Amino acid sequence: MGQIQAPKPGGPFEKSLAVLERLYPHTRSDVKDGLDKLLGLVVPSPPNIVAVPGIGRTILKVRVGSSDMQRGKSGGFRVLLDHRGDDNWCPILVYAKTKKSNASPGEILKAILESE
Numbered sequence: 132m133g134q135i136q137a138p139k140p141g142g143p144f145e146k147s148l149a150v151l152e153r154l155y156p157h158t159r160s161d162v163k164d165g166l167d168k169l170l171g172l173v174v175p176s177p178p179n180i181v182a183v184p185g186i187g188r189t190i191l192k193v194r195v196g197s198s199d200m201q202r203g204k205s206g207g208f209r210v211l212l213d214h215r216g217d218d219n220w221c222p223i224l225v226y227a228k229t230k231k232s233n234a235s236p237g238e239i240l241k242a243i244l245e246s247e
Contacts, residue, residue: 134218135212135220138221138223138246142223142246143224151226155199158208160198161199162210165194165195165208166195169193186240186243188213188214188243190211190212192209193212194208195208200227205228208228209225209227209228209233210222211223211234211239223242
């Protein structure tokens with residue numbers, strides 16, 4: 132997959148992660164483990180990764196399991212990664228699938244702008 136950049140401090144990814152950590156204490160480690168597994172994969176690589184259409188940029192939605200929810204990847208977290216050129220990806224948003232089925236295009240675009 133290339134390199135996953137550190138998210139912008141105080142940006143939308145960090146904010147959404149902090150909110151989830153209040154409900155699911157292992158969110159940070161679950162997401163980190165999920166992203167670490169992506170390194171070296173060919174993108175997109177179903178079934179864990181899908182491209183998000185309609186944004187005008189390459190955005191990947193990655194399914195990550197939650198050790199707190201114990202529902203596997205399908206009921207865990209979704210991490211959105213923005214392609215930043217070459218082989219660089221930046222996490223821009225994370226949400227719990229149990230709380231939200233998808234991030235809207237508006238949410239995604241706002242997260243992109245706030246994370247640059």
